[in-house]
Amino acid sequence: MDCHARYHSRRVLRRAVGQACPREISAPRCTHGRRSRNQSLRFGMGLLQRRTTTHRGQCGSSRNSVERSLQMSVLRVITYSTLLAVLAGNAQVASAVEILRWERLPLAIPLRINQERIVFVDQNVRVGLPRSLTEKLRVQSTGGAIYLFAKEAIEPTRLQLQNAKTGEIILVDIAATEASADQTPLEPVKIVEGETSSARYGGAATARSAKATAKSTESTSRSSDENDEPEEVVKRETPVPVVLTRYAAQMLYAPLRTVEPVDGIAQVKVERNLDLATLLPTLPVKSTPLGAWRLDDFWVTAVKLQNQTAQRITLDPRELMGEFVTAAFQHPYLGSRGDASDTTTLYLVTRGHGLTQAAVFSATQADPRAAQGAKHER
Known part of the structure; x- marks a missing residue:
């Protein structure tokens, strides 16, 4: 009886303890089985937060990569533009030519000592050089280009460039000075014709043209003068x-x-x-x-x-x-x-x-008026 009472009291005590503290008793059991609702919610929120954080990280990394690629593209464009600008500048410096228009006014062409300067005329010209510049200036002319090389300082002096074909003269004023160390070489000069020529003097209204006609097989017996059309000679404004x-x-x-x-x-x-x-x-x-x-x-x-x-x-x-x-x-x-x-x-x-x-060369000279000259006197 004592044992039975002892066993029964223990069962009652266990029940009482279980009803009084159900959470404490059931909590360990839940850790081995299913999780509570709060723990499941916390687990879901944590997973969502981890996924959001991961997505944010991925978005941030992709945004950073896009920004880096844009920056690299901009740098490449700037680099290429700068390179092209430098190359274009060098090409421009290398091929720069100063254009001077001849309009009946003397053209000023400065020179520097011990530096050669080229003058393009695109004509066969002769250079009229004063005697005072014989030892100071070296002049070479070929193919429509004149090469001027000053050996020493030259005061302002005028040169004459005469066209060997037409006789036209172009006046050029030169002066040679000492070049400083930081000065770049002078670019070549090209002389072109201005617009001062009179259109009425010696000008043609239109160009001369010759019409070439094809000869047919039926006109082989005709002379060449009959077959060929006459050449159109265009009249000039001045005879x-x-x-x-x-x-x-x-x-x-x-x-x-x-x-x-x-x-x-x-x-x-x-x-x-x-x-x-x-x-x-x-x-x-x-x-x-x-x-x-x-x-x-x-x-x-x-x-x-x-x-x-x-x-x-x-x-x-x-x-x-x-x-x-x-x-x-x-x-x-x-x-x-x-x-x-x-x-x-x-x-x-x-x-x-x-x-x-x-001219007539067969006639003999007669001079009946050489002695008198009365008819030609006034």
């Missing part, structure tokens, strides 16, 4: 003989810097020892060729006339012998021999050939 005469007069009497350039005019060779005794057979004058120029199909020859008598002679183009398109005298008369007016120039324009084929 060619007038242009040539004026140009020759300017070349002989006007300052070369004022000679008006004409496209197409070329100087031709003339025989200095050509016998022109029959040019004016009735006048006591001596005729000597001076020069000749050509434009299109026309030639102009300048002939010097000198009085051989002490009488004044009136010049008349009707007394000329030869085939000439036009003839003009620089002065209307010749003074007595020994005077400043005893010499003048005659301009003869021929077509298709020069003066050699136009």
Whole structure:
């Protein structure tokens, strides 16, 4: 009985203890089985927080990578732009050319001692160099380029660049000074024509054109003159003989810097020892060729006339012998021999050939007025 009572009291005590402290008794049991709702909620919240944190980390890392890639792209663009700018600057410095326009005003071209400067003219020119610069300046000309090398200081001096084809002169003022250590070399100079040429003088309204026609098999029996269409010769705004005469007069009497350039005019060779005794057979004058120029199909020859008598002679183009398109005298008369007016120039324009084929050499010279000269006196 005592044992039974003892066992029963223990069971009651256990029940009482279990009802009084159910959490303390059941808590250890839950740790081995299912978790409580709070613990499950805490576990879910922790997982959500961990996932959110992970997502934030991933977003942050991706944002950082994007920013880094953008920064690298910007750096690459800046680097490439800077490199291109540097290369372009170097190329620009290497190929820089100073452009000067010739508009009848002297062009200033500074030089530096012991530095060569190139002047591009794109024309076959002759350089007129003063004697004072012979030992100070080295000048070389080839292929339309002039190479100037100053050996010592040069005061402002004027050079003349003459076109060998047209005779036009370009005035250039040079001066050489000492170059400092930090100065860059002078760039080359290119001289181009300005827009001062007169359109009316020697200019053509349109260009000359030749129409080439195809020959058919049916017209083989015709002559070439009948088959070929005539060439269209375009009229100039000023007659060619007038242009040539004026140009020759300017070349002989006007300052070369004022000679008006004409496209197409070329100087031709003339025989200095050509016998022109029959040019004016009735006048006591001596005729000597001076020069000749050509434009299109026309030639102009300048002939010097000198009085051989002490009488004044009136010049008349009707007394000329030869085939000439036009003839003009620089002065209307010749003074007595020994005077400043005893010499003048005659301009003869021929077509298709020069003066050699136009003059008459078979006639004998006659001078019936050499002794009297009454008709030519005034």
